[in-house]
Amino acid sequence: MAAPPPVMSLRGATASLGARTVLRGVDLSLGPGEAVALLGANGSGKSTAIRAVIGQVPLTGGELELFGTPFARFRDWRRIGYVPQRTTAAAGVPATVREVVSSGRLARTKLRPLGRADKAAVTHALEVVGLADRARDSVNALSGGQHQRVLIARALAGEPDLLIMDEPLAGVDLRAQDVLAEALREQVSRGTAVLLVLHEAGPLAPLIDRAVLLRDGRAEDVADPGRLHDLACHPHDAHDAGAAAAAIQSGLTVSEADPGTHV
Numbered sequence: 001m002a003a004p005p006p007v008m009s010l011r012g013a014t015a016s017l018g019a020r021t022v023l024r025g026v027d028l029s030l031g032p033g034e035a036v037a038l039l040g041a042n043g044s045g046k047s048t049a050i051r052a053v054i055g056q057v058p059l060t061g062g063e064l065e066l067f068g069t070p071f072a073r074f075r076d077w078r079r080i081g082y083v084p085q086r087t088t089a090a091a092g093v094p095a096t097v098r099e100v101v102s103s104g105r106l107a108r109t110k111l112r113p114l115g116r117a118d119k120a121a122v123t124h125a126l127e128v129v130g131l132a133d134r135a136r137d138s139v140n141a142l143s144g145g146q147h148q149r150v151l152i153a154r155a156l157a158g159e160p161d162l163l164i165m166d167e168p169l170a171g172v173d174l175r176a177q178d179v180l181a182e183a184l185r186e187q188v189s190r191g192t193a194v195l196l197v198l199h200e201a202g203p204l205a206p207l208i209d210r211a212v213l214l215r216d217g218r219a220e221d222v223a224d225p226g227r228l229h230d231l232a233c234h235p236h237d238a239h240d241a242g243a244a245a246a247a248i249q250s251g252l253t254v255s256e257a258d259p260g261t262h263v
């Protein structure tokens with residue numbers, strides 16, 4: 001039987017923001033059930049890359065396929081969940097936590113009232129992020145970290161096959177990070193592919209199958225996600241991702257001065 005197509009595949013992707021070329025030939029793909037961390041310095045183009053994947057930033061060149069379908073023909077958006085970079089879930093309209101999380105089902109219900117399965121998925125997502133007891137509260141009454149958890153619950157409620165998250169742990173306290181890591185672990189074990197922009201892997205580190213470093217508008221594979229922490233926190237140290245990968249494989253830090261010292 002033929003192997004399933006990648007969940008997402010970018011090939012030679014180029015993109016610009018204003019006059020600035022941000023992506024200069026990015027190759028990045030994700031298999032079903034794979035969890036990939038996208039690392040890189042501030043401004044290296046991580047958010048731009050994932051916004052290109054969901055069609056918010058148009059490619060100026062290269063190819064994008066989602067679930068084996070070229071982007072221009074892709075319509076199955078319910079298969080993709082997206083958590084934007086730290087923002088607020090409040091839109092000036094006094095929506096409740098449950099309402100915002102329920103909006104994660106929109107691509108599935110196509111504006112019909114929520115059915116039993118929809119409501120169960122929303123309730124489950126609220127429980128997973130630890131906000132079931134706040135379901136009736138206005139999102140305007142939440143803290144920044146709680147907003148972030150609402151946005152994660154909204155993405156989970158859609159039961160996506162590909163979950164894309166831009167720094168999902170930003171502003172989330174350590175206990176909630178553990179809860180979210182467990183939620184993601186469950187999601188990945190069900191076969192969901194996850195693409196995460198990370199600066200701090202924290203409790204997500206054990207989940208990550210592969211890390212990719214964005215540098216100079218291109219993506220470079222990092223061999224061992226076990227060294228994720230160093231590259232996530234110190235992307236500038238990776239002067240040469242090839243050397244970094246070799247060092248990582250051999251168990252040395254990227255900037256190790258004494259090759260006899262293992263970390």
Ligand SMILES: Nc1ncnc2c1ncn2[C@@H]1O[C@H](COP(=O)(O)OP(=O)(O)OP(=O)(O)O)[C@@H](O)[C@H]1O
Binds near residue numbers: 018040041043044048
């Ligand atoms: N609207 C815009 N117009 C022009 N340039 C932009 C715009 N938005 C972002 N940029 C630039 O594009 C580059 C990539 O930005 P992007 O947000 O993708 O980086 P990032 O790797 O996600 O950064 P961070 O780690 O700080 O979140 C940066 O140099 C940024 O200054």
